[in-house]
Amino acid sequence: MKIEAIRTDFPILNTGVIYLDSAATSLTPEPVLDAVLDYYRDYNANVGRGVYRLARMASQRYEAARSKVAEGIGAKTQELIFTKNTTEAINIVASGMGLKKGDKVITSVWEHHSNLLPWIRAKNELGMDLVVVKPSTESSEAKLEASDFDAVIDKKTKLVAITHVSNALGSLMPVEEIASICEDNNALLLLDAAQSVPHMRINVKALGCDFLAFSGHKMLGPTGIGGLYIKAEHMAGTEPLTVGGGTVEDASFVDYQLKSGYEEFESGTPNIAGAIGLSAAVAYLEEIGLDKVKSWEAKLAKRLIExxxxxxxxxxxxxxxxxxxxxxxxxxxxxxxxxxxxxxxLDKEASIAVRSGHHCCIPLMDYLGPGAEGTVRASVYLYNTEEEVERFLAVLARISKGG
Ligand SMILES: Cc1ncc(COP(=O)(O)O)c(C=O)c1O
Structure with missing residues (x-):
């Protein structure tokens, strides 16, 4: 990868920051900034409503963005809903998939609060059972195996809702194996892909998941936009989180009929510029190549660990x-x-930005030992260099000596 050329696309790097917090949110390249500004400058109109030229143009670009983002994860256009973020996407499934008393949902000890709290709330409100899978061996590696899920899944299990990659640890879940365990037990699979879609080639069909949630701001896109893949056959069986304008087929003072398919989920004016910016981010990542991004990050991570x-x-x-x-x-x-x-x-001495704290995973931090005070997390992306990693390690070594 031509890192120096890539870096010129990220104006914020001119501030001299060594940005090692991309797992929290990624930086935004010029083509994404341009796509957002082009919308506001050149064809700022609402979507799915007006018939005049600008409105048609905005609607066409918004739907083209849906196709681009859906294609990026191997989904059909009609299987992608734009959401605010991963959190909203998971909440749509938790409240809308029709869970009831007697059902069971399985999740894991690795989960971000955004893939835990919606299930705790669903358990409290709907009365279904919630099982949190822990590693069979307790260690700071906290490694989860597919067999840990196999041990608890049963015929009552409606859904397994797990992260693809742990945001706090960087560890990968064996999702393909878990998908086949789900299939054998007639359970659905939701993947929280907030930390995987930005960093590796994702194909929802190959992964075998039924729902997949992700956030634009972690993959070079704007904040306030994300996505939820719903496998076509589950679309009709999932209730939208909100109802209102833009989703209606017909309405009276006493009742309404919603549009069918993905259109029923995006009530109110959507984040039009966000969706268009996200599709520009997908195009940017594709041009560089997600396989290259993945191997570059793996190289930096190896050196970080060593x-x-x-x-x-x-x-x-x-x-x-x-x-x-x-x-x-x-x-x-x-x-x-x-x-x-x-x-x-690290910030004071060398403008190095890392995340510290519980990483929105208090139960995991309690399980591992550090508690809510948490850990330090360094996370890299395609714009980070080997020199930055060396600088980080050198400054940290100095701090460790009390310097
Ligand atoms: C694994 C994981 N899930 C969910 C989220 C929540 O993402 P958002 O805040 O964009 O909704 C994050 C964000 O850090 C995450 O890393």
């Missing part, structure tokens, strides 16, 4: 030397310093 292992007092979380592949997310703590102290020192 370097961290050489610093006295560092404890890594979620790292397993037997893993064939690692995403560019590394979680650790430094003895004698809180995660926030480490993050503040």
């Amino acid at each position: 370097g961290l292992q050489d610093i006295p007092g560092i404890k890594l979380y979620g790292y397993d030397s037997s893993d064939a592949f690692r995403i560019g997310v590394v979680s650790f703590n430094l003895e004698g310093r809180t995660p926030n102290e480490v993050a503040l020192l």
Whole structure:
């Protein structure tokens, strides 16, 4: 990859920041900024409503964005709903898939609050059972195996809702194996793909999932836009989270009839510029090649791990030397310093931005030991360089010595 050329597309890098927090939100390249501004400058109109030229143009670009983003994850255009983000996408499924008392949902100890709280709420409100799968062996690697899911799945299980990649640990879930366990047990599979869609080639059909949620802002797109893939056969059986304008086939003062398919889910004026910006982000990633992005990140992650292992007092979380592949997310703590102290020192000394805290995974942090104080997390993306990783390691080594 031509990293230096890529970096010129990200104006924020001119500030001198060493940005190692892409798992929280990614930086935004010029073509995405242009796509958003072009909408506001050249064809700013609402979608799916007006018949005049600008409105037709906006609607056409908005629907073209849907096709582009759907194609990017191997879905049909009609199987993609635009949402605010991953969180909203998961909430749509939790409240809309018709769960009831006697049903069972399985999730895991790795989950982000956004793939845990909706299920806890559904359990409290609807009375279904919720099982949280933990690793069979307790360790700071917290590795989950497909067999851990096989052990708890049964005929009552309606859904397995799991993350594809842990945002706190960077570990990968064996999703293909879990998908086949789901199929054998007639259970549906929801993947929280917030941390995978930005970093690897995703094909919902090959993965064998029924629902897949992701966020634009983690994949070079704007904030406030995300997506939910709903396999065609589940579309009619899923209720929208909200109802209102833009989704109506017919309405009276006492009743209404919604449009069918994806159109019934996006009530109110959608994030038009966001969707168009997200499709520009997909195009940008495709032009570089997601396979190249994946292998570049794996290379940086390998060096991060090696370097961290050489610093006295560092404890890594979620790292397993037997893993064939690692995403560019590394979680650790430094003895004698809180995660926030480490993050503040890295920022103060070298403008290095890392995340510190519980990473919206308090139950996982409790399970692993650090509790809500959490860990330090460094995460890389296509614009990070080997030099930045070396600088981070050198500054951290100095901090570890009290310098
Ligand atoms: C694995 C995972 N799931 C869900 C989310 C929530 O994403 P959003 O805040 O965009 O809804 C995140 C964000 O960090 C995440 O990493």
